[in-house]
Amino acid sequence: MSVHQLLSQFQATGLESSFHGRHIQPQIMADLDGSNWGLDAYIARGGYAALRKILGKDGGEGLTQDQVIATVKESGLRGRGGAGFPTGLKWSFMPRQFPGQKYLVCNSDEGEPGTCKDRDIMQFNPHAVIEGMAIAAFAMGINVGYNYIHGEIFQTYERFEEALEQARAAGLLGANIMGSSFSFELHASHGFGAYICGEETALLESLEGKKGQPRFKPPFPASFGLYGKPTTINNTETFAAVPWIIRNGGAAYLACGKPNNGGTKIFSVSGDVERPGNYEIPMGTPFSTLLELAGGVRTGRQLKAVIPGGSSAPVLPASIMMDVTMDYDSIAKAGSMLGSGAVIVMDDSRCMVKALQRLSYFYSHESCGQCTPCREGTGWLWRMVDRIENGQGRASDLDMLDSVAGDIMGRTICALGDAAAMPVRGMLKHFRDEFVYHVEHKTCVVGAYV
Secondary structure (H helix, E strand, C coil): CCHHHHHHHHHHCCHHHHHCCCCCCCCCCCCCCCCCCCHHHHHHCCCCHHHHHHCCCCCCCCCCHHHHHHHHHHHCCECCCCCCCEHHHHHHHCCCCCCCCCEEEEEECCCCCCCCCHHHHHHHCHHHHHHHHHHHHHHHCCCEEEEEECCCCHHHHHHHHHHHHHHHHCCCCECCHHHCCCCEEEEEEECCCCHHHHCHHHHHHHHCCCCCCCCCCCCCCCCCCHHHCCEEEEEHHHHHHHHHHHHHCHHHHHHHCECCECCEEEEEEEECECCCEEEEEECCEEHHHHHHHCCCECCCCCEEEEEECECCCCCEEHHHHCCCEECHHHHHHHCCCCCCCEEEEEECCCCHHHHHHHHHHHHHHHCCCCCHHHHHHHHHHHHHHHHHHCCCCCCHHHHHHHHHHHHHCCCCCCCHHHHHHHHHHHHHHHHHHHHHHHHHHCCCHHHHHC
């Protein structure tokens, strides 16, 4: 079932009353039946109207760069890649009067376990990303952009290339777009599947043809980015939200969500639910409603835990998660983070030690090795959790796990070290009893009580 169908089902059930009677329409996942991804279908549903609006090709006077940035600021749009930084504020950092080359980069290196939204946007609504990037380029005075696409989704890369060719042929990319003085060329770049390239400066290194390793910051990309030039980087979903904002206004987008958390958000729901998939819902929607949209916990089981923002986010037990709303501030207050929007649901048959074993292996495997705390520490974490899972754990391992995780956090060039440490500390905080049981009984508590 497509996201569009799910939203229709959601609205038909009357659940929209949870949003004070507002009838929320999908903004990004407009149509996922597979046949309407092309330019003609996109234009038929209002595509490129926002670009026409800012260029003054719709009968109006057009918008200035300052007006576009002010509208995005008003919308409350925050970066959808994980950090949640205000998009309009980031755009204002770009030195628009810089005399040399500047670059715009879309981070489509979607490698966070549990996340599968960006690839669907590019597969089924690629022109929303293209138009959003063109608007951003206009706002910041940029004429060259790149979309860095994760290496393991080559079919999506090919689809995006097709969409680029359609846009170029229609005069929507290239020199003097729509007969205006604005020119913008956009290229797709295929990555190689390295998780670390989701970190923005490692992505820039990879784009330059080098090994994907994070850079020291400062300097930040806005002053020293791609090829040493000022660069702005945003996530796929972030750019895809921009056309709707320009067409309908920043205030309208903000009203779809909640203060400081404007608009809708796509959540990739996976794990122990009846209908896993991508769901576009208003920011501030209760988690209980999202769980209901996904069909609830699989038949006969009880909700045990949720990782609300991708594998790097600390786990939350059901007792906390059922009172949380899906927005940056609420989840942070609960002790985790919204992150990439990957919601991993675990029922009462799941062993938390086994889950952490898999997560720790992933981060150990994906560490680029540049920083000693991450290179050595992630392997250490995995080996200790693996030992506990396989009935060889020691009582001292639990305090050692927490200590090693604490020594990694905040001591690496990029956030991969923190991403490896936070799941460990979250599991020990909320499910320490399971780890103790594993150590003492050399077996899993789930098999003993479920």
